[in-house]
Amino acid sequence: MRKILFAGIITLGSFLITNAQCKPVSTITENFDTWKAIGPCWTAQQGKAMLYASDKKIIFYSMTNPGENMYLITPKIKAGTYTLTLDISDNGGDTTLELFSINNTSDPKSYVSIVKPSKITGSKKTFTISLKKEANLGLKVLLNSVHQAVYVDNLSLKPKK
Template sequence: MRKIIFAGLIAFGGLVTVNAQCKTVSALTENFDSWKEISKCWTAKPGKAMLYSSEKRIVFYSMNSPRENMYLVTPKIKAGKYTLTLDASDNGGETTIELFSINNASDAKSYVSIAKSSKITGAKKTFDISLKKDSHLGVKVILNGIHQAVYVDNFSLTPKK
C-alpha cells in the first residue's frame, strides 16, 4: 500500500512540476520543427475537428465538421504591445484566421477577439496586438468545408518598442 501511495505522490509531483515550467513569457518564436505533439505549454482546442502537429507545422483539419471553432493557445504572455508574424496556408477553399486574448484557456467566456478575422491567402500574416493584462494568445481558424486544412508555421511574437 505504501508503494502505491508513494508512486501516486511522485506522479502528482511530476504533474505539478510540468505545469510550473510553463512561465509567463514576453516573446515567442516557434517553428514547430521539433514538435511530435502539441507542446505541454501550449493548448489545442479542436472542437469536433482535429488540431495537431505534423510535418514541422501545426495543422487545423476540419474532417466532417466545417465551421468548427478551433484554437491554438499559447503559453501566458506578459501584458504589452506586440507584433505577431506567422505563415498560414490552406489546401483550398475559404479559410480565415482570428486572434484572441484568453484569460483562462478552459473558459470560453474569457476569449476576447483582439484582431479581426482575415482570409488565409498563403502569404505571411502580420498582426499588431495589445494585451492589457497577462493572458494567453489564441489563434482561431475557421474552415468552411469538409476535409479542409490550414497549416500554421514560423510563429513569432515580438514586443514592440
C-alpha cells in the same frame, strides 16, 4: 498507506514541475520543426475536427466537420504590446484567422477577440496585439468546407519597440 502517500507526493511533484516549465513568456519563436504532438505549455482545441503537428507545421483540418471552433493556444504571455508574425496558408476555399486573448483555456467565456477575422490568403501575416494583463493568445481558424486544411508555421511573438 506509505505507498498512497508516496504516490500523492510524486503526482503533486510532477504537477508542480510541469507548471513550473510553463511560466509566462514575453517572446515566442516556434517553427514547429521538432513537434511530434502539440508542444508542452500549448493547447489545441479542435472540436470534432483535427488540429495537430505534422510535417514541421501545425495543421487545422476540418475532416467532415466544417465550421468547428478550432484554437491553437500559446503559453501564457506577459502583459504588453507585441508584434506577431506567422506563415499561414490553406488548401483552397474560404478560411479565416481570428486572434483571442484567453484568460482561462477551459472557459470559453474568457476568450476575448483582439483581432477580427481575416481571410487566409497564403502569405505571411503580421499583427500588432496588446495584452492588458497576462493571458494566452488563441489562434482561431475557421474552415468552411469538408476536407479543408490550414497550415501554420514560423510563429514569432516579439515585444513591440
